[in-house]
Amino acid sequence: MITILRIGHRIQRDKRITTHCALISRAFGADQILIDTFDKKIEETIFSTCKRFGGSFKIKTGVKTKKIIEEWKGIIVHLTMYGEKLNHAIKKIDKKKDILIIVGAEKVPGYIYEKADFNISIGNQPHSEVAALAIFLDRITEGKWIDKKFNGKLEIIPSNKGKKVITNE
Amino acid sequence: MITILRIGHRIQRDKRITTHCALISRAFGADQILIDTFDKKIEETIFSTCKRFGGSFKIKTGVKTKKIIEEWKGIIVHLTMYGEKLNHAIKKIDKKKDILIIVGAEKVPGYIYEKADFNISIGNQPHSEVAALAIFLDRITEGKWIDKKFNGKLEIIPSNKGKKVITNE
Numbered sequence: 001m002i003t004i005l006r007i008g009h010r011i012q013r014d015k016r017i018t019t020h021c022a023l024i025s026r027a028f029g030a031d032q033i034l035i036d037t038f039d040k041k042i043e044e045t046i047f048s049t050c051k052r053f054g055g056s057f058k059i060k061t062g063v064k065t066k067k068i069i070e071e072w073k074g075i076i077v078h079l080t081m082y083g084e085k086l087n088h089a090i091k092k093i094d095k096k097k098d099i100l101i102i103v104g105a106e107k108v109p110g111y112i113y114e115k116a117d118f119n120i121s122i123g124n125q126p127h128s129e130v131a132a133l134a135i136f137l138d139r140i141t142e143g144k145w146i147d148k149k150f151n152g153k154l155e156i157i158p159s160n161k162g163k164k165v166i167t168n169e
Numbered sequence: 170m171i172t173i174l175r176i177g178h179r180i181q182r183d184k185r186i187t188t189h190c191a192l193i194s195r196a197f198g199a200d201q202i203l204i205d206t207f208d209k210k211i212e213e214t215i216f217s218t219c220k221r222f223g224g225s226f227k228i229k230t231g232v233k234t235k236k237i238i239e240e241w242k243g244i245i246v247h248l249t250m251y252g253e254k255l256n257h258a259i260k261k262i263d264k265k266k267d268i269l270i271i272v273g274a275e276k277v278p279g280y281i282y283e284k285a286d287f288n289i290s291i292g293n294q295p296h297s298e299v300a301a302l303a304i305f306l307d308r309i310t311e312g313k314w315i316d317k318k319f320n321g322k323l324e325i326i327p328s329n330k331g332k333k334v335i336t337n338e
Binding site for chain 2: 013016017020023024026027028049053081082083084085086087089113114118119121122123124125126127128130131133134135138145146148150155156157158159160161162163164165
């Protein structure tokens with residue numbers, strides 16, 4: 001089971017970035033996202049996506065970060081540009097265990113670096129927590145997310161020209 | 170040479186998403202990003218990143234989308250959730266040619282689908298243009314972006330705990 005923990009979420013400033021993190025989590029094979037700040041709007045956006053496009057992805061906002069980290073039974077991964085190299089670290093992760101992936105906004109408190117079993121960088125250049133999360137999930141699922149079936153009401157049929165959408169009722 | 174063309178950029182609404190697209194383009198091995206709407210602020214942000222972290226990445230905003238597309242000599246790829254499957258399409262792209270990767274915001278005009286040699290989906294689920302761009306650049310560079318040297322003033326040393334930054338003068 002893969003859980004994303006989004007910390008430092010500021011409702012106004014981060015609404016789109018955090019929404020992208022949630023959508024990526026769902027599309028790239030994670031099971032749920034937990035967000036520290038209570039945000040009804042993001043919950044509704046993700047519920048709506050799940051309702052239309054399917055899958056059993058879950059979202060919860062207003063969670064207690066420290067409690068979740070303290071009580072986590074599996075592996076904790078923190079994505080940070082300062083972390084050890086992805087290609088090196090990924091081999092050491094036991095993929096059979098439950099994984100908590102922490103994705104920060106701007107400043108991440110020092111205890112996150114301490115509590116994480118792995119601080120992992122997706123390249124050591126500044127870029128985007130959205131991209132970092134996508135690449136990490138891609139690697140941890142060994143690219144299998146791309147063929148995941150969601151059995152939603154709406155289904156897109158891949159096409160080189162135009163838009164093909166099936167409505168399943 | 171890899172060029173990103175970001176279209177439909179709305180200064181206020183998309184500032185962070187487009188900035189993330191630009192930073193990803195730089196970090197994941199592209200050579201430049203062109204943005205349709207003139208946006209001095211984003212240019213400054215990316216100039217500043219390049220100045221500190223190195224590399225020869227370029228940014229230009231306020232470009233004429235249609236002209237760029239009409240005059241493009243290489244391959245045009247448009248990333249869209251409606252497109253053909255990544256794993257299938259990527260094999261057909263001649264990586265020796267110059268590639269223009271079009272990344273849209275909300276609504277993308279129909280002519281983009283027509284003019285693109287490849288409309289490619291990074292999974293057919295709704296997620297994020299930021300993630301789509303990162304995954305596409307990862308695949309097209311065959312993951313080599315991660316070892317790219319930028320020779321910047323600031324250099325991060327990968328580390329499993331804490332932050333290690335070297336200042337090269």
